[in-house]
Amino acid sequence: MLMTSAKVFETNLEHLTKNQYGYNHSIKFIHASDIHLGSHQYRNDYRANDFIFALDEILSLAVIHRVDFLLLGGDVFTSLEMLPGKLTKIVNLLTSFKKVSKNQILIIAIEGNHDIRKFSRGVRFKKRGQSWLKLLASLGLIILLDAELDGAPEEMFKIYNFQTRKGGKIQIKNAMIYGTGYLGENPEDELLKIKEGIVKDDGYFHILLQHFGIEGQMKRVPGVRYEKLIPLKDRVNYLALGHYHLQFVLDDWVYNPGSSESACTIDFSFNRGIFLVSISKEDKYIKKVKKIQLSNRTFRWECIYFQRQFKDKEKLYAYITQELRKSLSTISYFDLEPSNVQIPVLLLTLKGRRPFTKGKIKEKELSKLLCENLPVVDVRIYQKFSNFLKTIDAFV
């Protein structure tokens, strides 16, 4: 069954890539990145599904906006570890997308650092070249681009071959999309090689798909210096990035959509989403980029201050639950299912007097208790008890 559908898929795709539309025909695509499928899969099933919902929403938007292709800038998966049930959902989703879109919307992806990362520390898997994206590509569900940067410039980016399912570039209408595997946090030297591999002045709209950040866009996170990108500018019309979970656009040609769902707590505070891009050709290419926010899981900060020192754990937990019930009671979503993204992730800060050792907070235990008794899907606990009070306690 799968083989039959894959065959149909290939025939249509090859037809599609043969510049069948006129030179003036516009190109439309979605650029998304850092979906991090597999996040929270061991900890919280509802949250794990949020990442699959994000993929679902992106695919739906691709169909609604009738785009020609969808770009995924790496970190599609959060690690090499993937529970079978979750992977099955993802494969089913991509298979039905293929069907609904009548095989007319290609998903073009590259690997990010997370796609090739082993979940736990130990043996380096990077060199073994495995990833779930390679599996999806071999099933004909996505196009995975990779280049051979050590080859001669004209050999670096081979046209994507639908039989071998390998290649470094693919043409769709007037767009030529180039992509490589993950090149590390700072691929400044590789960028010069990439430049040589990209054909100059061939009339196509050039998109380069990469997974790295730009220095200065996120504090204390390594990235490429912007001036190192300048040589690429006369070869690349749209630099499609992934890696930083914060959205940014530079000089109308460097685009980073940010993560599709909050992969870690700090992501909740970031401006993130996807880009819907339309390109039309007059004398030169005219580009229109629209930012779209995805309907992500909501979140809520709460802070509880302890005036007195709790000695009994049960009383402490009961107090926290009671305080939260009060502040959450203003919301009318008590009857919603936890799968509904309106049910928030609770980010809970605890302040004031540190409880006695007997009353010490076990975060996992408290988190479970709160999820069972309150309209929250997950809880993150931050214990910020005052050191000053602790010092006083030591003297008393």
Ligand SMILES: [Mn+2]
């Ligand atoms: Mn990422």
